[in-house]
Every structure is written in structure tokens, then in C-alpha cells.
Amino acid sequence: MEYLDLNKKEENIDYALTLHSGSALIAPFVRFKNVHLYVKGKPEIWEKGLNLKPVESGGTVHLLLPYDEGVFYNRQEIDKVFVVCNTQLYIDLLSYKERGKEQAKFLRKQKMKF
Numbered sequence: 001m002e003y004l005d006l007n008k009k010e011e012n013i014d015y016a017l018t019l020h021s022g023s024a025l026i027a028p029f030v031r032f033k034n035v036h037l038y039v040k041g042k043p044e045i046w047e048k049g050l051n052l053k054p055v056e057s058g059g060t061v062h063l064l065l066p067y068d069e070g071v072f073y074n075r076q077e078i079d080k081v082f083v084v085c086n087t088q089l090y091i092d093l094l095s096y097k098e099r100g101k102e103q104a105k106f107l108r109k110q111k112m113k114f
């Protein structure tokens with residue numbers, strides 16, 4: 001089976017981790033079981049390329065289709081993985097119900113200095 005190579009620039013394929021999966025690489029604070037990433041391109045390509053399968057419980061991967069490409073602005077590369085910029089990460093975390101505000105506060109203190 002052929003998998004997506006996220007380090008290789010594919011046509012119209014782009015991504016950036018966000019929420020706890022992104023903050024785990026920037027300012028880890030809370031444990032999480034779900035991975036969230038903004039994707040550009042058709043979700044089917046991502047599902048097939050990453051060999052994603054539906055699950056009934058436990059951790060899962062959430063492919064988020066942004067309403068505009070602003071979420072990719074100023075993204076950062078950490079350990080060969082793209083993460084949204086700290087400002088986008090903070091905004092996303094603030095409204096996330098599963099310990100998002102707590103993680104946002106930690107991110108702000110550790111990396112944003114306000």
C-alpha cells in the first residue's frame with residue numbers, strides 16, 4: 001500500500017496540526033487521544049493515503065477542512081511536521097471543549113509571552 005509522504009510536496013495537498021496534537025509539539029501540557037489537522041485537498045486522498053479507518057471509540061484523526069487558507073499562514077515546522085502558527089493554535093484551543101482553555105493558557109505563558 002502506498003502512503004502519503006507528508007514531507008513531499010504533493011499537488012494541492014497541504015496540512016498543519018492544530019489543537020492538542022499541535023500544542024504537544026510546541027508546549028505540551030495535557031494528554032490527548034484525538035489528532036486534529038487542517039488539510040488542503042480532498043479528504044478521501046488523506047483517508048486513503050494515511051490508511052485511516054473509522055473507529056467506534058478511542059482516539060481518532062479529525063481532518064479539518066478550513067474555510068480559508070489563513071490557517072496555513074505562518075505555520076511552523078517542528079520535527080519535520082507542520083503545525084499552525086502559535087496565534088492560530090491559541091485561537092483554536094480557546095474554543096475547544098476538552099481542556100482547550102487550559103492548554104491555551106499554558107501555550108500563551110510558555111510561548112506567546114502575554
